Amino acid sequence: MRKGFIISAIIGIIGSFLLGYYASPWWYVLLAIVVALFIMGINDMRQTRHSIMRTYPVFGRMRYWMEALRPKMYQYFVESDIDGRPINRIDRSTIYQRAKQEMDTMPFGTQLDVYEEGYEWMSHSISPKDFHKLDHNPRVTIGNKDCKQPYSASIFNVSAMSFGSLSSNAIEALNAGARIGNFAHNTGEGGISPYHLKHNGDIIWQVGTGYFGCRDEEGKFSPELFTQTASAPQIKMIELKLSQGAKPGHGGILPAKKNTPEIAAIRHVKPHTTIYSPPYHSAFSTPRELVQFLHQMRQLSGGKPVGMKLCIGRKSEFIGICKAMIELDTYPDFITVDGGEGGTGAAPQEFSNHVGAPLLDGLAFVHNMLTGFNIRHHIKIIASGKILSGFHLLRAVALGADACNSARAMMMALGCIQALQCNSNKCPTGVATQDPALAIGLVVADKKQRVANYHEDTVKTFVELMGAAGIDDYKKLTRSHIYRRVFMNEVRTLEDIFPSLEPSCMLVNKIPERYKQDFEMAHADRWY
Numbered sequence: 236m237r238k239g240f241i242i243s244a245i246i247g248i249i250g251s252f253l254l255g256y257y258a259s260p261w262w263y264v265l266l267a268i269v270v271a272l273f274i275m276g277i278n279d280m281r282q283t284r285h286s287i288m289r290t291y292p293v294f295g296r297m298r299y300w301m302e303a304l305r306p307k308m309y310q311y312f313v314e315s316d317i318d319g320r321p322i323n324r325i326d327r328s329t330i331y332q333r334a335k336q337e338m339d340t341m342p343f344g345t346q347l348d349v350y351e352e353g354y355e356w357m358s359h360s361i362s363p364k365d366f367h368k369l370d371h372n373p374r375v376t377i378g379n380k381d382c383k384q385p386y387s388a389s390i391f392n393v394s395a396m397s398f399g400s401l402s403s404n405a406i407e408a409l410n411a412g413a414r415i416g417n418f419a420h421n422t423g424e425g426g427i428s429p430y431h432l433k434h435n436g437d438i439i440w441q442v443g444t445g446y447f448g449c450r451d452e453e454g455k456f457s458p459e460l461f462t463q464t465a466s467a468p469q470i471k472m473i474e475l476k477l478s479q480g481a482k483p484g485h486g487g488i489l490p491a492k493k494n495t496p497e498i499a500a501i502r503h504v505k506p507h508t509t510i511y512s513p514p515y516h517s518a519f520s521t522p523r524e525l526v527q528f529l530h531q532m533r534q535l536s537g538g539k540p541v542g543m544k545l546c547i548g549r550k551s552e553f554i555g556i557c558k559a560m561i562e563l564d565t566y567p568d569f570i571t572v573d574g575g576e577g578g579t580g581a582a583p584q585e586f587s588n589h590v591g592a593p594l595l596d597g598l599a600f601v602h603n604m605l606t607g608f609n610i611r612h613h614i615k616i617i618a619s620g621k622i623l624s625g626f627h628l629l630r631a632v633a634l635g636a637d638a639c640n641s642a643r644a645m646m647m648a649l650g651c652i653q654a655l656q657c658n659s660n661k662c663p664t665g666v667a668t669q670d671p672a673l674a675i676g677l678v679v680a681d682k683k684q685r686v687a688n689y690h691e692d693t694v695k696t697f698v699e700l701m702g703a704a705g706i707d708d709y710k711k712l713t714r715s716h717i718y719r720r721v722f723m724n725e726v727r728t729l730e731d732i733f734p735s736l737e738p739s740c741m742l743v744n745k746i747p748e749r750y751k752q753d754f755e756m757a758h759a760d761r762w763y
Contacts, residue, residue, distance in 0.1 A: 244273040333692035334648040334685035360705025379613045383538025386471040389418035394640035397425025402674035410436035412686025443476040445512035447502040456518040465536035472540040480577030483546040483591040487512035522559040542569035547597035554757035566613035574620025594620035599733035602635025607741035625696030633712040648689035
């Protein structure tokens with residue numbers, strides 16, 4: 236193939252030159268093209284990295300071009316409305332339509348196979364409630380006995396996404412949308428930027444293992460910097476991130492090309508370097524110390540609600556945290572449960588695909604443990620992990636959540652097209668990039684209203700579903716309201732699949748068999 240290429244190129248060069256010289260000067264255009272291809276082919280044969288290009292000069296490049304085009308061609312011309320991953324076209328279209336306030340109804344019935352294993356639905360009532368008489372803006376008050384500044388949160392908020400991962404325009408639009416819709420915007424672990432504060436939207440400040448925005452020169456937690464930052468009036472709650480669904484146990488990564496001097500100043504790190512958040516916290520090393528650290532953060536913040544975010548892994552470790560809470564009589568104001576299906580952050584595929592409990596499993600477990608230890612009344616639960624629609628909200632609440640957070644759906648409300656370029660700094664819609672030439676395409680004045688629209692319509696649909704179930708208060712939703720087909724001819728409720736626990740059962744030696752081993756392995760003074 237290499238010899239054939241060289242012979243063909245030489246013939247092409249000589250032939251086009253002669254045609255240009257004797258026939259018409261326009262043939263010199265062909266000559267220029269052939270020469271360019273010849274140079275390209277020589278470079279292909281000299282390089283040693285790609286075998287196909289080395290063996291098949293020029294033509295071998297087509298393989299890489301087609302590989303790059305494949306996801307885009309597949310998304311637009313091959314995949315069905317229900318097959319797209321990680322978010323299918325039906326859900327994407329619903330988000331876009333609600334954000335733009337376009338018609339979001341579906342013609343001609345469902346495209347889902349209602350007899351397929353895993354299909355879920357809600358049980359409705361013959362006597363539904365009048366939607367117009369229900370509370371269209373359900374909220375939950377977060378703050379327990381030790382909290383001095385409780386926060387009234389929407390049941391649907393923006394999940395954690397850092398400035399650095401997202402562009403400044405995207406951060407502004409999310410926060411401005413939260414301001415319009417009266418819901419909260421989680422900062423992600425990357426610290427608080429001026430773009431988070433510019434529009435005065437309510438903020439949940441997330442503090443991760445890197446302690447960005449509240450770290451000393453050695454990367455340790457700085458109480459002084461934390462107190463200074465936490466005093467901002469826009470910060471309504473503080474969330475300590477133990478792990479996230481996209482990559483539990485891995486730590487965050489900010490590529491060097493995204494670490495601009497501006498981001499480095501916000502995070503207190505060196506610019507133009509790849510920043511790795513450690514997978515563990517240096518401020519504590521046992522469940523007891525974790526609970527004490529949360530208490531310290533609440534005191535330093537002036538009594539604002541403080542909670543933690545985690546993706547469930549070893550169940551014994553969470554039970555150990557519960558034991559430490561009871562011994563110290565100190566509780567976080569909220570716990571955010573992330574699912575393994577979550578993920579705006581970049582991570583190795585092994586972590587994204589095979590580490591961490593999915594949301595429904597983790598959420599049911601956390602609610603059960605807090606109930607079994609009789610501490611559920613102290614702590615609100617926030618569900619995070621592929622929450623896209625009103626039904627997803629309703630299902631999470633039925634399993635035990637008080638509120639929900641969403642990241643990717645909010646990105647799509649901004650205009651994200653699921654190009655899967657989040658980790659490359661080449662996001663074509665200007666959402667997940669630090670390239671000014673790309674970020675400029677995201678117009679804050681337009682996108683902020685789309686974020687607010689999507690939030691409003693999704694909460695509205697949640698309330699409509701609640702009314703269809705004959706319920707006038709979302710706190711009355713239970714696991715028995717949601718059904719799942721587990722086999723073609725067998726249907727179970729979520730109560731059957733995730734059985735609830737009796738209050739205090741973990742304290743009075745009525746521990747269900749499935750939790751006994753984890754309970755015995757759990758300790759307040761060590762993780763395992």
